Amino acid sequence: MAITKQDIQESHKRIKPFIHRTPVLESHSINEMCGCSVFFKCENFQKIGAFKIRGGMNASLQLPSSKLAKGLATHSSGNHAQAIALAAKLLNTRAYIVMPNNSPAVKVNAVKGYGAEITFCEPTLQAREDTMEAVISKTGAEFIHPFNDEKIIAGQATATKELLEEVEEIEAIFAPVGGGGLLSGTSLSAKFYGSNINVYAGEPEGAADAVLSFQTGKIETAPYIKTIADGLLTTLGEITIEIIRENVSDIFTVSEKEIINSMRLIYERMKIVVEPSSAVPLAALIKNAEHFRNKRVGIIISGGNVDLSNFKEWF
Amino acid sequence: MAITKQDIQESHKRIKPFIHRTPVLESHSINEMCGCSVFFKCENFQKIGAFKIRGGMNASLQLPSSKLAKGLATHSSGNHAQAIALAAKLLNTRAYIVMPNNSPAVKVNAVKGYGAEITFCEPTLQAREDTMEAVISKTGAEFIHPFNDEKIIAGQATATKELLEEVEEIEAIFAPVGGGGLLSGTSLSAKFYGSNINVYAGEPEGAADAVLSFQTGKIETAPYIKTIADGLLTTLGEITIEIIRENVSDIFTVSEKEIINSMRLIYERMKIVVEPSSAVPLAALIKNAEHFRNKRVGIIISGGNVDLSNFKEWF
Numbered sequence A, B: 001m002a003i004t005k006q007d008i009q010e011s012h013k014r015i016k017p018f019i020h021r022t023p024v025l026e027s028h029s030i031n032e033m034c035g036c037s038v039f040f041k042c043e044n045f046q047k048i049g050a051f052k053i054r055g056g057m058n059a060s061l062q063l064p065s066s067k068l069a070k071g072l073a074t075h076s077s078g079n080h081a082q083a084i085a086l087a088a089k090l091l092n093t094r095a096y097i098v099m100p101n102n103s104p105a106v107k108v109n110a111v112k113g114y115g116a117e118i119t120f121c122e123p124t125l126q127a128r129e130d131t132m133e134a135v136i137s138k139t140g141a142e143f144i145h146p147f148n149d150e151k152i153i154a155g156q157a158t159a160t161k162e163l164l165e166e167v168e169e170i171e172a173i174f175a176p177v178g179g180g181g182l183l184s185g186t187s188l189s190a191k192f193y194g195s196n197i198n199v200y201a202g203e204p205e206g207a208a209d210a211v212l213s214f215q216t217g218k219i220e221t222a223p224y225i226k227t228i229a230d231g232l233l234t235t236l237g238e239i240t241i242e243i244i245r246e247n248v249s250d251i252f253t254v255s256e257k258e259i260i261n262s263m264r265l266i267y268e269r270m271k272i273v274v275e276p277s278s279a280v281p282l283a284a285l286i287k288n289a290e291h292f293r294n295k296r297v298g299i300i301i302s303g304g305n306v307d308l309s310n311f312k313e314w315f
Helices: A005-018 A028-034 A052-060 A065-069 A079-090 A105-113 A125-139 A150-166 A181-193 A210-216 A238-247 A256-270 A276-287 A308-314 B005-018 B028-034 B052-061 B065-069 B079-090 B105-113 B125-139 B150-166 B181-193 B210-216 B238-247 B256-270 B276-287 B308-314
Strands: A037-042 A072-075 A095-100 A117-121 A172-176 A198-204 A250-254 A296-301 B037-042 B072-075 B095-100 B117-121 B172-176 B198-204 B250-254 B296-301
Touching (some): A005 A181, A028 A256, A028 A276, A072 A125, A079 A095, A079 A105, A105 A117, A181 A238, A198 A210, A250 A256, A256 B308, B005 B052, B028 B276, B105 B117, B150 B238, B181 B238, B198 B210, B210 B250, B256 B308
Parallel strands (some): A172 A198, A172 A296, A198 A250
């Protein structure tokens, strides 16, 4: 069942009371450096510090009250866990979050801060899924997938809808790609609310699975995993790969150095705090700047949840 | 000659075409932590990354064209240097900046980036003043003081004027204090544009001269100098001490640890990049929170020009 313009429209209306309308920022010096006009949709200023609350609220709000009453469940060490925890809090139900036992304390505390119940597991996908299943069979809570879910995708699409409501004549949009929920939503909103917008993704060389999947049409794993962009480690899902292959123009990979340089630019020139994943699209734009000369380019800044103790490794 | 409401009004009109109207941000979690409503006027998003462009433009725009043609001059290793450099660029004249030869490369490059001519000197006040005099006698450029100047103060006052235009019923405002230009302007705008607003300053314990001067009425030096808030090292001037003693309610000192904790809060909760000096007022508010329970408090975030390589020492 394809996601329609009406789905995104209704999702936006549904979640609006629960989310921030985040600002679109520009930087004169980044524009000069890129040779184009860049409009940053700043989801680092979103509730929970990342776009994930859009999809999380959208999925949760569509549950029948009998299901909602049993609680929400997910496995995630990142922003989706916080999104589900906050969604549960806002909707007066419980959140059951499975997190790997090596999750950074700062993330565990953020999830706890929203009142979620955390179950720790070994840091493997198998252990995550097994533990999740056990939690669900015990509680009856509703599992909410971080990206491979049309309601999640329609929710994430609302960031680009807002960007296009605010900035005219955007010709290209860059988003990061992990599991592909944000990228899928971005590409759908670009199609429905823009005219001839090309959508591109940035992906770390050290988690380059989506660029392969984009080429082969199958869900591929990355040749190697080594990146500071910890939000982008996931592979695509059956739903996102299809939407992305149909609606995204290209996926550009960038090195760790290019990610750090891009992050440095954002901190120094824009004076905003972003997580490494959010610096990947700008890195991709800078690397391919000659193709975007004098164009109007949107960039989705996905989030700002960063452990400050990592700064010493980056800057 | 006292600064009047009309002076600030006219200053604002004069500089508006050259400055950004910066946003006022709030943070739910900082409000909860402080037990009051805090409104941050974010001059880290201002041109040159700090409020100093307001005063710098205001003074420069009032020079007769014959004087302006000979150029602008100042000695500073900080944001005032960038302000004068940008003012000169915008007004098509030269800027002559005297900087201590131990200035960080990032600040030297920023000033150079605006096309200013830099003369280096030994890092002492005497050397700065001697070198400045030599540069001025050679060039005939107009010296623009960083804070002890009514036009500068009236320019800095416009930040609080904007804050009060945007947020109603503010009852207290916190600003940092170095030379006292921003604090003086803040207190004047609070008087002219607010009703019964108390203005407070935050000052580092390791540069605690203003708190002494505030008590004795004479320009005092700090008992010891050791602070990461490098924008707040200066002593007050003859003009600023008088305005501050008349219009400021109190000056609170804070430790280095309190500054870093406050800065960490701003980075983590607000997702914005600020320089250490900008974290001093929030540190002062947190330390004295019981006096501001349930009040509406403004904080001037003075700037965001920070050398990212310092992060490793702070976080």
